[in-house]
Amino acid sequence: MCGSCDASAPSSNAVNGQGAANGQNGHPKTTTKVSNPYAAVHDSLSNIGRYKLIESTLREGEQFASAWFDTETKIKIAKALDEFGVDYIELTSPAASEQSRLDCIAISKLGLKAKILTHVRCHMDDAKLAVETGVDGLDLVIGTSSLLQEHSHGKDMTYIVKSALEVIDFVKSKGLEVRFSSEDSFRSDLVDLLSLYQAVDRAGVDRVGIADTVGCATPRQVYDLVRTLRSVVSCDIETHFHNDTGCAVANAYCALEAGATHVDVSVLGIGERNGITPLGGLLARMTVAAPEYTKGKYKLHMIKEIEDMVADAVGVNTPFNNPITGFCAFTHKAGIHAKAILNNPKTYEILDPADFGMTRYVHFATRLTGWNSIKSRVEQLGLTMTDEQTKEVTAKIKELADIRPIAIDDADSIIRTFHMGLQDQHQVAAATSSAPAVEADVPTTEAVVSQ
Numbered sequence: 001m002c003g004s005c006d007a008s009a010p011s012s013n014a015v016n017g018q019g020a021a022n023g024q025n026g027h028p029k030t031t032t033k034v035s036n037p038y039a040a041v042h043d044s045l046s047n048i049g050r051y052k053l054i055e056s057t058l059r060e061g062e063q064f065a066s067a068w069f070d071t072e073t074k075i076k077i078a079k080a081l082d083e084f085g086v087d088y089i090e091l092t093s094p095a096a097s098e099q100s101r102l103d104c105i106a107i108s109k110l111g112l113k114a115k116i117l118t119h120v121r122c123h124m125d126d127a128k129l130a131v132e133t134g135v136d137g138l139d140l141v142i143g144t145s146s147l148l149q150e151h152s153h154g155k156d157m158t159y160i161v162k163s164a165l166e167v168i169d170f171v172k173s174k175g176l177e178v179r180f181s182s183e184d185s186f187r188s189d190l191v192d193l194l195s196l197y198q199a200v201d202r203a204g205v206d207r208v209g210i211a212d213t214v215g216c217a218t219p220r221q222v223y224d225l226v227r228t229l230r231s232v233v234s235c236d237i238e239t240h241f242h243n244d245t246g247c248a249v250a251n252a253y254c255a256l257e258a259g260a261t262h263v264d265v266s267v268l269g270i271g272e273r274n275g276i277t278p279l280g281g282l283l284a285r286m287t288v289a290a291p292e293y294t295k296g297k298y299k300l301h302m303i304k305e306i307e308d309m310v311a312d313a314v315g316v317n318t319p320f321n322n323p324i325t326g327f328c329a330f331t332h333k334a335g336i337h338a339k340a341i342l343n344n345p346k347t348y349e350i351l352d353p354a355d356f357g358m359t360r361y362v363h364f365a366t367r368l369t370g371w372n373s374i375k376s377r378v379e380q381l382g383l384t385m386t387d388e389q390t391k392e393v394t395a396k397i398k399e400l401a402d403i404r405p406i407a408i409d410d411a412d413s414i415i416r417t418f419h420m421g422l423q424d425q426h427q428v429a430a431a432t433s434s435a436p437a438v439e440a441d442v443p444t445t446e447a448v449v450s451q
Contacts, residue, residue: 045230045259049290054139054238055086055279057266057310058107059119062092064270067314071103075110077267077313080306082112085298086279090139090264093120094129101133108134115177122160122180127167137177139209140167144193145184157192161199168203179238181209186217186225194232201233207262208233212251215244215274219254230259238262241277243269248277253285267310268318280307284323288350301357324351330360338362339372365411367401369394374415381412383419393418 058074061067069077078089089112094101108116115136120126122142130138142160143152155163164180171178180200182188197208210225217225222241229237239255239262241248252263269278280303286294294300304325311318320326330353332341340347341362353360364373371387371394378385378393385393396418397411 045227047256047259047261048253048286049293050261051256051286051290051293052087052262053279053282054088054090054117054262054264055081055114055266056090056119056264056276057081057270057279059090059092060264060271060276061266061310061314063272064275064314066316067270069313071099071106073313074103075107077306077309078107078110078112078114080302080309081267082110082114083299084302084306086114087262088117088137089114090117090119091135093118093126094133095120095126101129104130104133104135108136117177117179122164122167124163124167124170127170131171131174131176135176137179137206138171139179139181140164140171141181141183141209141211143184144182144188144196146189147187148184157196161196164196164200165203168200168205172204177206179207179209180205181211181238181240183211184213185210186212186221187214190225190228194229197229197233201235205235207236207238209238209240210255211240212242213240215242215247217241217251218247219250222251223254223258226255226258226260236261238264240264242272243274243276243278248275249281249285252277252282253289268307268316268322270310270314270316278323279303280325281323284351287355295355300355303356304358324356324358329353330358332360332362334368334370336370338364338376339370342372342376365397365401365406365408367398369397369401369411374411377411378415378419381415383415385419385422389418389422 057077058069062069074091081089089107091104091107092100094104104116104118116134117137117139118130118133118135119139119141120130122140127138127140142155142164143149144157144160149156149160168178168180180197182193182196185193200208208229210229212222222239226237226239237255237260239252239260241251241255241264248269252265256263263277263282265277265279265282266275267279269275269281283294283298283300283303287300307318307322307325318325318327320328323329330349330351332338332348337348341349341360345352345360349360362373362376363369364377371391374394374397375385375387375390378390393415397406397414400406400410400414
């Protein structure tokens with residue numbers, strides 16, 4: 001439970017019964033602790049506070065429409081991800097091309113803290129090629145849905161099980177880590193799927209993986225499948241979620257709640273079609289759910305640097321609404337919001353921008369602005385105004401903003417012009433008060449009498 005959500009204990013005055021306002025008949029008012037509404041579900045299977053990331057920008061990300069990474073760029077990205085703190089870095093299969101094979105060798109030789117994996121078909125030829133590159137482990141995959149059995153590799157479940165066991169045994173004999181994953185898990189027959197996973201678990205895989213290859217799964221479906229899988233295998237569970245229907249982050253989170261241990265992510269979520277679970281988006285969620293673990297393990301302030309690096313490499317802009325790093329992520333515009341934010345940022349921010357090396361921005365050049373925002377801007381400009389004067393200049397800004405869109409310079413110009421007007425008024429008033437008084441004619445006695 002979040003400490004800031006705990007109700008305060010009754011004061012000593014209340015305990016002593018002083019003042020009926022503390023409770024009926026002068027008794028102390030009963031206090032109850034308020035539950036944290038965004039706390040993670042913690043049970044014996046949940047891994048919200050001990051998850052691991054398999055970073056797949058250099059594998060899944062290479063499948064992004066505009067992605068092309070040369071070796072230098074791959075090494076630069078791999079080093080940044082390693083410094084950031086990811087547990088694994090997944091590379092394109094060395095069977096994909098000769099350069100892909102050479103890149104596996106080059107990155108495996110960097111001596112990174114993160115384990116280096118390569119993602120290969122569950123086929124002995126691919127596995128033999130991969131183990132020679134020096135990677136720390138292989139991620140084996142084969143399609144298990146009826147669609148992929150018929151239209152992709154053309155093999156039935158009997159062949160899939162036999163092939164999986166042979167390749168797993170070979171990889172283990174080389175002393176490497178091995179994961180076995182079904183492809184298109186959520187459209188596969190559940191009985192076939194669980195039987196396959198039990199067989200590879202008995203064969204000694206380090207992890208089994210489930211993949212929402214087409215992005216069709218919902219959080220509830222994910223939770224149910226992972227929970228069921230957790231009950232039939234003893235090894236770790238890896239998850240891979242595509243974002244075609246916008247559920248990738250939610251699905252990854254629910255998978256961890258249900259007992260999954262590893263999540264595949266990529267920078268900006270790049271990958272095949274709409275990509276997979278984004279690194280930044282998932283960590284935004286996990287910073288709220290497991291702040292101590294997440295902040296302690298990952299260098300969150302590096303997210304923007306890494307996203308800018310990858311965005312530049314693939315020729316895209318960071319989306320305006322991107323979690324954490326989008327230019328609107330910590331921007332506040334509505335007057336009521338701005339007032340509360342200026343008083344206490346927690347009123348409208350679930351994430352602290354400082355945790356990510358970011359800053360908040362209160363948007364004041366708008367018809368929606370409130371005078372508290374303008375007051376803050378006046379102070380930033382080093383000017384002084386009373387609250388009433390600030391309200392007056394706010395009205396002028398809103399007048400112009402009702403006519404056309406305005407920029408910060410427009411609002412600042414109105415503020416400065418208004419302030420100069422106030423100064424002119426002060427100078428005139430000061431000059432008037434300091435001028436010598438004109439002597440009035442003193443009525444004579446006769447004049448007084450005549451009046």
